[in-house]
Amino acid sequence: MPRSPGRRRSPLTWVTAAMLASLAVLAPAGPLLCGAAADRPDLSAVLQGPSAAHPFGTDNLGRDLLARVLTATGPSLVPALTAVLLGAAAGVLLGASTAVLGPRARRLLAGLINLLLAFPALLVAMFLAVVFGAGGGGAVLALAVAGVPGFARLAQTLAAGVAGTDHLAAARVLGLRRHRLLWRHVLPNIAEPLLLSTTTAAGTALVALSGLSFLGLGVQPPGYDWGQLLNQGLDRIYAEPLPALAPGLAVLYAALAFQLLGEVLAGGVARRDPAPRTPVPLPAPAPAPRGPAEDGLVLQVEDLHVEIPTPDGVVRPVRGVSLALRPGEIVGLVGESGSGKSLTALAIADLLPDGARMSRRTLRLLGADLAAMTPKERDRHLATGLAVIFQNPASALNPALRVATQLTEAVRAHRGASRAQAASEASDALRRVALPPSVLRSRPHQLSGGQRQRVMIASALTVRPALIIADEPTTALDVTVQRQITRLLSGIRRDTSAAVLFISHDIALVGEFCDRVLVMYGGLVVEALPADRLADGARHPYTRALVASVPDLTADRDRPLPTVPGDPHDPLAPAPGCPFEPRCPSRRDHCAEQAPPMEDLDAGHRVACRHPAPVAVDPATAVVP
Numbered sequence: 001m002p003r004s005p006g007r008r009r010s011p012l013t014w015v016t017a018a019m020l021a022s023l024a025v026l027a028p029a030g031p032l033l034c035g036a037a038a039d040r041p042d043l044s045a046v047l048q049g050p051s052a053a054h055p056f057g058t059d060n061l062g063r064d065l066l067a068r069v070l071t072a073t074g075p076s077l078v079p080a081l082t083a084v085l086l087g088a089a090a091g092v093l094l095g096a097s098t099a100v101l102g103p104r105a106r107r108l109l110a111g112l113i114n115l116l117l118a119f120p121a122l123l124v125a126m127f128l129a130v131v132f133g134a135g136g137g138g139a140v141l142a143l144a145v146a147g148v149p150g151f152a153r154l155a156q157t158l159a160a161g162v163a164g165t166d167h168l169a170a171a172r173v174l175g176l177r178r179h180r181l182l183w184r185h186v187l188p189n190i191a192e193p194l195l196l197s198t199t200t201a202a203g204t205a206l207v208a209l210s211g212l213s214f215l216g217l218g219v220q221p222p223g224y225d226w227g228q229l230l231n232q233g234l235d236r237i238y239a240e241p242l243p244a245l246a247p248g249l250a251v252l253y254a255a256l257a258f259q260l261l262g263e264v265l266a267g268g269v270a271r272r273d274p275a276p277r278t279p280v281p282l283p284a285p286a287p288a289p290r291g292p293a294e295d296g297l298v299l300q301v302e303d304l305h306v307e308i309p310t311p312d313g314v315v316r317p318v319r320g321v322s323l324a325l326r327p328g329e330i331v332g333l334v335g336e337s338g339s340g341k342s343l344t345a346l347a348i349a350d351l352l353p354d355g356a357r358m359s360r361r362t363l364r365l366l367g368a369d370l371a372a373m374t375p376k377e378r379d380r381h382l383a384t385g386l387a388v389i390f391q392n393p394a395s396a397l398n399p400a401l402r403v404a405t406q407l408t409e410a411v412r413a414h415r416g417a418s419r420a421q422a423a424s425e426a427s428d429a430l431r432r433v434a435l436p437p438s439v440l441r442s443r444p445h446q447l448s449g450g451q452r453q454r455v456m457i458a459s460a461l462t463v464r465p466a467l468i469i470a471d472e473p474t475t476a477l478d479v480t481v482q483r484q485i486t487r488l489l490s491g492i493r494r495d496t497s498a499a500v501l502f503i504s505h506d507i508a509l510v511g512e513f514c515d516r517v518l519v520m521y522g523g524l525v526v527e528a529l530p531a532d533r534l535a536d537g538a539r540h541p542y543t544r545a546l547v548a549s550v551p552d553l554t555a556d557r558d559r560p561l562p563t564v565p566g567d568p569h570d571p572l573a574p575a576p577g578c579p580f581e582p583r584c585p586s587r588r589d590h591c592a593e594q595a596p597p598m599e600d601l602d603a604g605h606r607v608a609c610r611h612p613a614p615v616a617v618d619p620a621t622a623v624v625p
Helices: 011-039 065-071 073-099 103-117 121-132 136-163 166-173 178-214 226-232 241-266 341-348 375-385 403-415 419-432 437-441 449-462 479-496 507-513 531-537 541-548
Strands: 299-310 313-325 330-334 357-359 362-365 386-389 467-471 499-504 516-521 524-530 599-602 605-607
Touching: 011 065, 011 073, 011 241, 065 073, 065 226, 065 241, 073 103, 073 136, 073 178, 073 241, 103 136, 121 136, 121 178, 136 178, 166 178, 166 386, 178 226, 178 241, 178 403, 226 241, 299 341, 313 330, 313 341, 313 499, 313 524, 330 341, 330 479, 330 507, 341 467, 341 499, 362 375, 375 403, 386 449, 403 419, 403 437, 403 449, 419 437, 419 449, 449 479, 467 479, 479 499, 479 507, 499 507, 507 531, 516 531, 516 541, 524 531, 524 541, 531 541
Parallel strands: 330 499, 330 516, 386 467, 467 499
Antiparallel strands: 299 313, 299 357, 299 362, 516 524, 524 605, 599 605
C-alpha cells in the first residue's frame, strides 16, 4: 500500500540522514581502519601531492593525509559536541530559571544575560582559551562558556511565554518547589526550539573549535584534529591546494550536516507566541492594621486592594473587597468582565501577575494569617489549604505531561508519598469525578473539554483542600457538561465539607448552584445576598439589571434582549462616587460625590447603594430600554 504524502520523507531528510550516518560511522571507525596509516611516517614520500597511493597527498613526515583526515573525525566532532552540550545545559538552566524565580531575582538574572551578550562569543572563546591554557580541554571549556549567553537568552525568551500560562499557575497553587516547576512545567514546553538551536550550534562550534586549533589554541601535537591539519597544510596552499583544503572540506561537510539537521527538525515544529511584556512593579504599600480573626471561617478577607501599573497609568481593578467563607459553603462571585472577580481570586491564591501589588487588612486561610508567614510557609499553607480550578483546562493542564504526572506530583511533593501511593490516590480522585483510571495514561489533548475539567477538579482533590476556587470552570462547556460539573462540585462540598468560591458570568447558574452570592462591579462588592433571593429580592440596581438580562422561555422573541445600559466602569479613571452611578436609572446628584458603604438590610443581605430598590419592584423595570 503506498505511503501517504504526509508521511513521505523529503530528499533533504534522506541526504541529511546519510551525511550524519557517515559521520557517526567514521568517528569510531576512522582510527580502527586508518589509524596505522595516519601515524606511520614515510620519509620517502614527504610532501607528495595527490596520487593513487595517497589521494590527498602526504604531510611533512610522509603520512597519508586522507587517513589523517578520516582519523581526525572523532577528535574533531566529540569536543565540538561536548562544548555545545555543556554550553546549552548551563545556558538553558540559566535562562529558563527566570520563569520560576521572583521578580527581583528575575531582573538580576536578565541583566546578567544582557551583560554577557554584549561580548562577541568568538572573542570570548579566544580569550578564555588563552586563560585556560592551550589544549583540547581548555578550548572545549572556552567554547562552552562562550555559548552560554546565547542559549540563556533563547531559553529566557521561550520561558517567558510559559511563565504566564495557567498550567504553571496551577502548579504554583500546588506549592511545587522551583526545581520541580523548572523540570516538569517549563523545560518540557520549550524543549523543541532549544533542540533545534543546539543542532545548528553544533556546526558553529565545530567551525570555532577548528579555528582555535588552527590558531594553536586547541588540540596540541601529537594529537590532531581538522583545524590543526588545516594549519599544517596552509603553507602548501598555492603549490598543492588539495592537501591544504581537505581538512577544511571535512569541517564544511560536518558543519553542513548539522545545519541541515536543524532545517529538517524545524520543518515539524510550530512557531511559538511572543512572550508578554512584564509591567514595572510598584513600590510595596505600607502595612495596614489587621482585623480580628473570626472563628470557624475557612477564608476571611477584609479590605482587599489590587493595583497594576500600565503604560497609561495605574489600574485598580480590586478596591476594598471583603468576603468570608465557612466550611461546606458555596459562594458565587458574579459580575461583568473587568469587574475584578478573577483578580480577587488570584490575589487570595497569591498568583497575581508580575508588577501587581496587593494590600489587605485581613487575609486568613483556615485561621492562619498569611501576612505573618514567611514566603515558604505561605506557599506551603496555600498549596495544602486551597486549590484553584481555572477556566480553560486546556491551558491549565501541562500539554507535555501525562495526566498521571500532573495528578501525583503535588501528593509526592507535600506528603512524601511514594510513586505507587500517589498513583493510587490519583486513581481514587479520578473515580470521584467519574473518570476511569485509564485516563492517567492520557495526555490533555487526548481528552474532551469536560474530561479535562474533571481532571482539573481531580487534581484539586489530591491535596484535600479546605477551599476550592473555581474560576469560571463551566464557561467553555456545553449546558449538559456544565450541569455535570456543578453537581460534581456540590457532591465534593457535601463529602469533604470544602468551601467553594464559584466565579461565573452566568448569574442564573450561580443563583441555582450557590448558597450566597456576591455581586462585583468596578472592583467593589456592591451586593451580598442569599442565592434564593437573587431572582426577586435583589436590591442594587446593577444586580437587578444582571438578573433582568438573563433570558427565559417567556421572553418576547420580537424584542431585543435587555442589557445593562451605558459603558462599563473605567478602571483607569475611577469616579469618586458610586461606580455604577453613570449607568444607574435611580441615580441622584450626590451619588457621584461619594461611594456608598455596604449596609445591612436584613440577615445575610447587604447592599452598597444609597437608594436600594424596593423588593416589590419587578426586576425587569430596573433596566432602561
